[in-house]
Amino acid sequence: MFWQISIGENVQVRLLFVLNMLTAEEITEIDHEIALVPIRRAACIEALKIVQQHRGWISDESLRAIAEYMQMSPEELDSVATFYNLVFRKPVGRNIILLCDSITCYVMGYEKLYEHLKAKLRISFGETTADGRFTLLPNACLGTCDHAPALMINNELYRNVTREDLDGILDGYK
Amino acid sequence: METPLTQHISASRPPLNLRDYEQVGGYQALRKVLKSMNPSEVTKTVQESDLKGRGGAGFNTGMKWSFVPMNDGEMTKYLIANADEMEPGTFKDRLLLEGNPHQLLEGMIISAFAIQANISYIFLRWAYKKAARLVRHAMDEAYAAGYLGRNILDSGYNLEMYLHTGVGRYICGEETALLNALEGKRATPRTKPPFPQVSGLFGKPTIVNNVETLCNIPHIVNNGADWFKGLSPGSDAGTKLYGVSGRVNNPGLWELPMGTTMRELIEGRAGGMKEGYKFRGALPGGASTDFLVDQHFDIKMDFKSVAAAGSRLGTGTMIVLDDRTCPVGFVHNLEHFFAQESCGWCTPCREGLPWTEKILLSLERGEGRPEDLKLLALHTQFLGPGNTFCALAPGAMEPLQSALKYFREDFERHINEKKCPWAKDHGTH
Known part of the structure; x- marks a missing residue:
């Protein structure tokens, strides 16, 4: 099982967490945005948009997964997410x-x-x-x-x- | 009368694609620049044309460019089109984006060349869905035709262009807040200096120009600085997209010589007030400009003349206040907007705007006290220029301070009559 490939236990656990939470499709799209900017976190708003596009809104779980992938703390990402009125941190209708x-x-x-x-x-x-x-x-x-x-x-x-x-x-x- | 910006835009035809644009002379200015001009010649031409920023501030565009360091070899620099049009009452850049996106692209490529930027962004407002589709398509066409990318038209010049659509917030239109948004941060404004021309996006020299400003560039390059100055009889050069909205017969947007009078705009183009409505005042250039009233009808709508009348040209899109709309309710609506859109970074704005909004709301509800007018006047000073990081709060105070001046009796009536005299016209508050 791939999580036994030993880089260090903590790193493994975190990696798995991300893989569990963001879909392959979301990751592909986020990676595309990351490639366009000189600093990884600069793509975090794009990442929020991508996940919201797929899921309709940004739940706490989604936020944590994105933060992990963007190498930011959840709090840091939430301070960005809550700033912009079209990032939905509550469920919305169809x-x-x-x-x-x-x-x-x-x-x-x-x-x-x-x-x-x-x-x-x-x-x-x-x-x-x-x-x-x-x-x-x-x-x-x-x-x-x-x-x-x-x-x-x-x-x-x-x-x-x-x-x-x-x-x-x-x-x-x- | 020449209308360079809108001459090919019409509601009865689809927006220009690359072939349409080339057929009417599109990308000839870019060819001319790459073939026969160096960057400093482009900047000098634009500076001499006296083109002033059309986003509201009115600073000489060429001069802004001239602050970008030009002797730093391979340094990364950025050129950004500010297409985050969100000033209430403003709907001019939408027309340029939806009607002729290649004109913007050509203006951007020439401007980027002038400062030797190799990366450019269009920061587009999320709500402009049609514009996003058209701009993206225009960018694809421009890449395929060799107007963007590496070695543009065999000149050796490289430029990448990206479209960034925002996720809301008025403050993103402030140029340093826009840079923070592009960096994936909260869009709070930055302290100046350093100015973006020296240290902007990711700390690199950056120029942020408004869409209408950039759309002028190909025409200035093609026809020269003197031609551009000759477009206007007044003290400011070029044409301007002017708009009128509110209870007028023909609300709309028109490209006219810079310095067209308010009378020509309201009585001429907009066809005067709708039957049953009288003119009381107008914000000449978006929500954050001081009211102009009857006595100002013959003022030329250019930067200098409007400033002399105590207001600002701003975005040039005018919002009319009629006699059946409550001036206090009108200003309350504006302050609600500004309080909501304050980024919260500095205290006078974050705390002062909600207070202002609450006082105005209490007046509207008939709960106002005589001393409230003094409190409002104090706020126009506390939140005025020099006390905040950016122009949001001072801008928010412009309609309020001028309303207190021109419509004072209406404010007093709310207090004396303990109700909004317009309540029956305007429903609930």
Whole structure:
């Protein structure tokens, strides 16, 4: 069994831990990013993105595995992970609604869209529907202010959104 | 009227691919540079053109480049396109990225050559999914055609280019915070000096330029510094992407001579206020600029003139405040954004912005006290220039201090009437 190849017991145990936690596919993708930067840890945000892409969010276990692989302490990596609002450290729904709450969308009435979403989905900002279908998050300016109010669902941008549009838009996401 | 940046961008046609771009003269500027110019000639031309940074700060681009050490042999240097457009109310770089990505790439390659950088990054905002797809495709085309990679067009010059998409946070647009993000760290700004031109990404000389700034470079190289200055009748050279959003008839984005008046933008291009709405004020260049009001309609929207009126040109994309939107609610929305986006690195910003937001919220809820206006005014000083590592908090104070000046009566009404007079128009807060 390969873990008996003796480099030193501690090293072995840690290596196994990583192999258990990150998939081969994830490691291949992370290695590609590591090769592009002069310092290994500089790829840690890419590593978080890769694992989140595969798993939907970054659990404590995922975080520890990535930290190990990036040769960082879990605390150090978590300080990075929690800084960026699109690294999810809690489970999220299958679809993520990002409603712009910045200034032009405020002027153009995003609050009415929010009220509608709250009533329809029975969740507030930061929450996920009980069936795991939607997570609703506020988001800073989406950069399409001449078509405000705007929102994104997953990778799709919706502009000039009215309350009447919302139900039809949501129906497209299961 | 010439519109070099947007002349080939139209909603009715797909974005330019490599062949389209070459057919309209694309990459001719790069050929000219590699064939007949040395790096210092490129920098000198850009400096003489008086191109000023279009990300908001307005510093002379060529001069910025000139601070990069040029006699260090094989030293690694970096050129970075700041495509992290996230200033609320700003939607200009999106158009350039989605409409003509090769224009940005050509500008970047020429700029990288000018500082002799061999590695370049595009730091792109995560939300710009379409731009990411198009830029990635354009990069592939440019590599395949020999505009990127080793020995570009047989010149001996090498340049690699990488696309980095972020994972959120406004502060990543601050150039030193952007460098920390690229290094896999929390995106807190760095103390200056040292400036990135000397010690930037991974401690190496680095230039960070805004997308719109870089897109100007091929045109300046092709047509010369005097041509660029001639594009504008005012004191600042070139054209500018101007935008207007809010309750106007025709919100949008237009490339116009630098120094176009606010009247031309709001009454001309944007078609004036929507029926039933009156103009009260506007932030001329994104969330972190001071209000301009009626008396400023004929001011030229260039760096110097807007500064003389007590504000900043910023990103040149204007947000209009109308009479049916509460000015206190408007400023509360802005301060909520800034408080949320503070990186937490320095105390005035981390502590002061949430206080500001809370005071404004209490005014909106009819719980304000007369002394709150003094407290808000004090914050505009505590969080002002010179007290923080970066420009986030001072920028956050610009709309607040000017709102206290121009809309003071509206603040006082909230206190005297113990409610938001606009509550019925704007739902809940």
